[in-house]
Amino acid sequence: MNQQTVYSSRASTLEVNxxxxxxxxxxxxxxxxxxxxxxxxxxxxIGRFASxxxxxxSLVLLFVTLKKAEGASGVFWIFAFTGMQGASLGYILNHxxxxxxxSSLIMQAFGLTSAIFVSLSFYAxxxxxxxxxxxxxxxxxxxxxxxxxxxxxxxGNSMLFMVTNAGIALLMTGFILFDTSRxxxxxxxxxxxxxxxxxxxxxxxFIALLNLLGANRD
Numbered sequence: 160m161n162q163q164t165v166y167s168s169r170a171s172t173l174e175v176n177x178x179x180x181x182x183x184x185x186x187x188x189x190x191x192x193x194x195x196x197x198x199x200x201x202x203x204x205i206g207r208f209a210s211x212x213x214x215x216x217s218l219v220l221l222f223v224t225l226k227k228a229e230g231a232s233g234v235f236w237i238f239a240f241t242g243m244q245g246a247s248l249g250y251i252l253n254h255x256x257x258x259x260x261x262s263s264l265i266m267q268a269f270g271l272t273s274a275i276f277v278s279l280s281f282y283a284x285x286x287x288x289x290x291x292x293x294x295x296x297x298x299x300x301x302x303x304x305x306x307x308x309x310x311x312x313x314x315g316n317s318m319l320f321m322v323t324n325a326g327i328a329l330l331m332t333g334f335i336l337f338d339t340s341r342x343x344x345x346x347x348x349x350x351x352x353x354x355x356x357x358x359x360x361x362x363x364x365f366i367a368l369l370n371l372l373g374a375n376r377d
Contacts, residue, residue: 178342179284181350185237186357192238193245193362200249201256210250217243224355233351241358251366255373268369276335276361283339290340293333300330321374324367331364 205213220240227236255261283290304326311319338356341347347356 174348175343175345178348178350178353182342182353182357185234185350185354186361189237189241189354189358190361193241193358196242196245197248197252200246201252203249204253205246205249207250210247213243213247217247221355225352228349228351228355233349237351237354240355244362248366251369255369258373264373265369268365268372271368271372272361272365275332275364279332279335280339280357283336284343287343288340289344290333290336291344291346293337297330297333297337300326300333304330317374321371324370324374328364328367328371331360331367334360335364 200210200213217240220236220243224233224236224240227233252265255264258264304323307319307323307326311323335357338347338353338360341356342353347353
């Protein structure tokens, strides 16, 4: 191995480490901000249509954030997106808070989500295994879950609801491995986009687990 190769390897490792540092720092801040916005919307008691409007608004902001990710305004837009996304959770959180021990149910879902996220991220970071082979399966599964969710809006079938959320939870575990390995192996070099991916993995896993844990009490 010549000296140029050594320098190139060190530079690559340094870039990845900086990328990881920036990503997880921004992820922790956006999750905290999102949680604050969720708390405020829960306290205010937003209704179903307000929650739907915020969800649609956050989807628009998601596309704006992805477009602005390379610019200086990317950080501003990711906070706008995650804040609105967190605020949209107010309705569903109040739904479960109305249950007996509802706050405990939410904390269980959050704790389980955090444990799964940290464990899988740690595995992907330490092994540096390439999980790009999961891409086709994950995106195909995501489309199936989206279609099943839309169909169940009209059917209102409790079994399909459980199966869909279980499928989403399983898919998100795969996405955590996939998205983390992309950062580690240089597949993603923009920390704003990387943060968005991991944030959505965490959020969707949390909602799916909350629905599964609360299904027997609903």
